[in-house]
Amino acid sequence: NHLFDNLEPRFKKVNHKISSGETFNSILEQYSVNQSEISQIKKQISKKINLNKLNTNHKIEFSRQKL
Numbered sequence: 001n002h003l004f005d006n007l008e009p010r011f012k013k014v015n016h017k018i019s020s021g022e023t024f025n026s027i028l029e030q031y032s033v034n035q036s037e038i039s040q041i042k043k044q045i046s047k048k049i050n051l052n053k054l055n056t057n058h059k060i061e062f063s064r065q066k067l
Helices: 024-030 035-045
Strands: 011-017 059-065
Touching: 024 035
Parallel strands: none
Antiparallel strands: 011 059
């Protein structure tokens, strides 16, 4: 056995299914993303995706650092 086999990964993959009434901010807040990080993420993502048009039952996948 190797030392690395027993280490916890630093990042967790999140798969979130969008529910009615959710906003991009509220989704990220559920996963303890702070407001400054949310602003930076939205700034980058909004160049490619309209965050005002989230559809119910679509999925969002992202990785976040474990707390």
